[in-house]
Amino acid sequence: MNAPVITNVQQEKASGQARERLVVIGNGMAGCRAVEEILARDGDRYAITIFGAEPRVNYDRIMLSPVLAGDKSFEDIIINDQSWYDDNGIELVSGDAVIAIKREAREVVSASGRVTPYDRLLIATGSDPFIIPVPGHKLPGVITFRDLDDVDKMLTAAETGGNAVVIGGGLLGLEAAHGLSLRGMKVTVLHLMPTLMERQLDEAAGFLLRSELERRGQTIITQADTAEILGDSHVTGVKLKDGTEIEADLVVMAVGIKPSTGLAKLAELEVERGIVVDDNMVTSDPAIVAVGECVQHRGACYGLVAPLWEMCRALADFMTSTPSGYVGSVTATKLKVSGINLFSAGDFSGGADTEDIVMRDASRGVYKRVVVKGDRLIGAVLYGDTADGSWYFDLLKRQEDISDIREALIFGQAFASGGATLDPDSAVAALSQDAEICGCNGVTKGQVVACIDGGAGDLDSVRAGCKASASCGSCTGLVESLLSLSLGDDYDGERKVTPMCKCTSFTHEDVRRNILEKELKSIPQVMQELHWTTADGCASCRPALNYYLLCAWPTEHEEDPQSRFVNERMHANIQKDGTYSVVPRMWGGITTPNELRAIADAADKYEARLVKVTGGQRLDIFGIKKEDLPAIWADLNAAGMVSGHAYGKALRTVKTCVGSEWCRFGTQDSTGLGIKAEQMTWGSWMPHKFKIAVSGCPRNCAEASIKDLGIICVDSGYELSVGGNGGIHLRGTDFLCKVETEEQALEYMAAFIQLYREEARYLDRTAPWVERVGMDYIKGRIVEDEAGRKELQERFLFAQSVHQKDPWAERVAGAEGHLHKHIAEIRPFSVLEPA
Amino acid sequence: MMADARWIDIGPVEQLPALGARTLPVQGGQEIAIFRTATGSIHALANKCPHKAGPLSQGIVHDTSVTCPLHNWRISLLTGEALGEDKGCVPVIPVKIDAGRIYIERASALAGVV
Incomplete structure (x- = not known):
């Protein structure tokens, strides 16, 4: 350590009467600012000594980042150079840290042994970096x-x-x-x-x-x-x-940082997380005050610079006999990384009585979110465009009533202060004729209006006429505003299109198209690029997006378990009492004595309350606790069985009859084809559950005519039909085509499944989808377009090469273990054991 | 293990995935569900939907609410009240985070224990 540098000598007032001695521990931003504030109020009151552990003058610690980045030099960030100390008669002891406070004697002792008496002591020791005590944390480097x-x-x-x-x-x-x-x-x-x-x-x-x-x-x-x-x-x-x-x-x-409280603790001042101070910044000892990151005020510790200024003002007011009181700070953050604009302030954790207003502008990379509670702004997060950060922060700090500007709040100060532009239509009306409405196709407001004046009376006509909102669709709202402004009451709105959920104005189809076109590969990315109006979606859109992404990008998509419905997250079916049912896969409905023994043993071992044969020819084991799931799966895996996906938006079962092998009416090996179909298709995620059946003759014992995909074997081949449903709305399948060989049957099946996977809306069974798009369309894609069919099949088999794996085995091996374990257990009157 | 009159330490925050939940059984009392939102805040509710007692811990967490896995009731993590058209309320158990660990209020956690 450098030798202590001592400058200046304690001076006496002109009158000869000794001034009050103020000793400041800490030559950082808080200590020096407090001194500046005191001097500004009364320059003669105190004889001041400042101790600093670092061997240099006071500098702006928050500007260290620009120094590291090379944007600034040390000289640039000096707040007070030596002349400031000299001019104000302040004694600076740098490079000599205070190591003890003797409260009775009212003096401090430094590392070099120097003893300095005080009347008032100001502790401004700041904070220490938090070190994670992992092995190796003391290594050089x-x-x-x-x-x-x-x-x-x-x-x-x-x-x-x-x-x-x-x-x-x-x-x-x-x-x-x-x-x-x-x-x-x-x-x-x-x-x-x-x-x-x-x-x-x-x-x-x-x-x-x-x-x-x-x-x-x-x-x-x-x-x-x-x-x-x-x-x-x-x-x-x-x-x-x-x-x-x-x-x-x-x-x-x-x-992170923690308040530096070592000295205060040693002096037996009241210390919790930080040095406890009252509203005048006075510690538990009336002669000692404290400011900055080392203090705890009304339960809060601060690690940012703005609260520090406010504390120093309150302290100086108190020290110069005009106490004002510090009431705590609302803080805002900006990241000092050049080229990245980012601002946040207040509380944006959301809540039942708060409302989010979100605006996203994907092309400019802008995300803005303001959180409103009642008539007040309580939080703001801005990314990309932070110009209005200070305005929001001001509204927030002043607790201003924002009800008059609420509609336009998210557009920022210039807009919200405009006065008349409070509803979206008038905001659009206020735009100039040159203003760009559709960024994708470069269409101006003037061009859209001309298109409407030329006879386009609805969204589709505008899209056809001038291409506005015909690509990504994010300007649909603006075009609708222009339609209603231009046509008045003659425009009765669109609203035939149903958005995916309340978080977005995009339809399922729009979202899927954009995922492919813009190569969106994660849920947050989709939400940003497609201007989601909520921060993290809802229980309706998150599972849908997760599916659309895994379907579009089988190898690149990263699974999001928190966006799965419980059954798919747990790989079992939740029952009304919160236990689960477990269905192992039985290929084509065929089982063996060994499998049956394993199922019986598991049912006993895990105290299943019911074992039931399902409608899809499988065995369902009921009443299994979530903690026991990995164990029962391990037992079933050991007998060669895998997950039956009875819980998934996925292939459930392939139901079969015994076919030509045993039945005197059987025309083909329906069981064999069923097994092949199930082996091809199992593990595939779909928009909804998917059932297949293969019957060996037109008597149709496997009930193929009410399945998503049904095959009826005849002497000359296989009849494929699709879109059946035996649920709430009974619907028989529609005939797709007839093929001659098993190989062809499998090819057509794969192609149909992939078409459904790629084009149906999430949670659409095949029946409503087939009705919406029509059998002609499906035949066109599957039967008439041979090359297209083969491509669909190829994409399906490729996706299967990724997705076809037994989720039970993965869980048995330890994946997502936390889902099956309690976080801890509370045993009243005995010791708690965290998991 | 920290013994404290008011708070019980139930382990580090990282045990909870973002937008996820875990369960905390109470011997002789009712099971508690601990949730973590996207912003990292932690909340605890009785693990029983006011509708048909579905395990809320298994629902989808979004914003500061959870959607019950049984019948899609949305429950506020802050107030325990059903949101939207549904009416009902589930007890909220106060939690706090200190130095990266989750603490649950003893008295509320043990409510109903005999």
Whole structure:
């Protein structure tokens, strides 16, 4: 450590009477700001001494990121240079940390042994970086991001390039990662939570941020739990709890900060998470005050700069005998990464009595969300366009009544303050004739109006006439406004199209088309690109999107278990009492004594309350507890059985009769074909459940005429029919075609299934879908278009190469284990055991 | 393990997937469902839908509500009340997060234990 530098000598007032002695521990932003505020109010009242642990003058700590990134130098971020101390007669003791406070004697002791008496003591020790105590955390090359020394270490490391791992995807971590990346290191960010900056951003904005950082070459790993930092004499890598190892020449720990309270604790001041202060910033000792990140005020600790200014004002008011009181702060965040605009403030966790207003503009990469409660704005998240951040923050802090500007609130200050533009129609009316309505096709308002004046009276005619809203459809609302403005009462609206759910104005078909055209591959991406009006969708759209994505991108789609209905998430059928039923697959309805024994044993072992033969020729074991599911599956797997998917929007069963092998009427091997069909199709996810049957003769014992896909064997081949349903609305199948061989039958089946998978709406059985599109269309695609049929079959078989795996076996092997275990158990009057 | 008069430590936050839920049985009492929203907030309700006692822990979590897996009632994670047209309410059990661990309020968790 550098030798302590002492400047200036305590001065006396002109009158000769000793001034009150104010000693400040901490030469950081809070300590110096507090002194500035006091001096501004009364420059003569105190003789001031400031102790700083760092051997330098006061600088702007939040600007360390731009220094790391090379946007600024240290000189640029100095707040108070030496002359400030000199001019104000402040004694600065830098590089000599205070190590003890002697409260009775009212003096502080520094590391060098210096004893300084005080009348008033101000503690502004700030915060310490939080270090995860994993093995290896003390290795050389593992650093934090808190002061200029840390920045120097990072800059030195970056000179030789190599790999940097930043642990922590919060504000600080991402700024460190950005700086190191600009300095030429290959950067991986590890974040424990699923979303970056989850305290400041919602999922949607977090997703946009992540995509942008990845585009800039950083690797982002979320839900990454660090197990160990590797290396002998210097760090070489980081190992995660899931076993992943990442090479690293530098590890930056930026997982958070904690109030620095060591000194205060030692002096036996009241300390909880931070040093407890009242509204005048006074600690449990009336002679000692505290400000900044080290304090806890009304239960809250702050790690941002704005509250610090407010605390310092309240402190200075109190110290100069005009107490005003600090009432806590509402905070806002901006990420200091050049080119990424991001702002968040207030509370955006949502809730029953709050309302979200969301605006997304995919082409500009903009996401805005404001949260309203009653007539007040309580939170805002902005990504891409943060120009209105300060306006929202102002509304939020002032608790302004926003009911008059509510409709236009999301469009920002310029718009909301416009006065007359409160309903969407008048907002559109106010647009100039040159304003672009449809970004995809470059259609202006003038062109749309001309098209309407030329006779286009509804959406379809406008789309046909000038192409506006004919591509992605996100400007549909604007075109509708123009129709109603131009035609007045003659326009009675569209609304024949039903949107997918209340989160979007897009239909199922629009969504699926966009997923393919824009190559959307995750749920947050779809929600952003297609302007979802909710932050994380609803129980209706999430499962649908999950399906559409896995169908469109079988190899790339990442499964989202939280977007599955319970049965598909648990791979079993939930029953009214919360237990589950388990149905193992029996190919074509054929079983063996061994399988039956295993089922009987499992039913006994897991105390099944009922075993029932289902309508689809399978055995259903009822009353299994969710905790027992992996065990019963393991037992059934051991007997060679896999999941029967009786719970899924998937192939349920292929029902068969015994066919030509045994039946005196049988014309073909219906059982054999049924087994082949089931082996081809099992494990495939579909828009809804899917049932197949194969009957060996027209007597149709397998009831093929009420299945989604039914085959009736005749002497000369196989008759395929589709779209049957034995449910609420009884519907017989429609004849599709007749083929001669088993191979052909399987080819047509695969093609039909794939057409249904690609084109039906989620939760449409084949019956309503067939009725909507018509048999002519289906025959056109399956029977008449041979090349198209083969392509459909090929796509189906490819998807199956990915999806056809036994989910039970995966769970038995430990996948998604948390779904089957309690988080913990409470045993009253005995000791609790976390799981 | 932290012994505390008011709060019971039930383990680290990471045990809950975002938009997911876990169960917490109470011996002699009623099972509790612990939820985690997209923004990372944690909530606890009795694991019983006010409609037909469906296990809410198995529903789909969205925003600050959960949709019951049995009949699609939407229940607020904040108030325990049924949303939309449905009427009914399920007990909310206070939880807090401290240093990455979830704490559940003892008295509410043990309500009804004899």
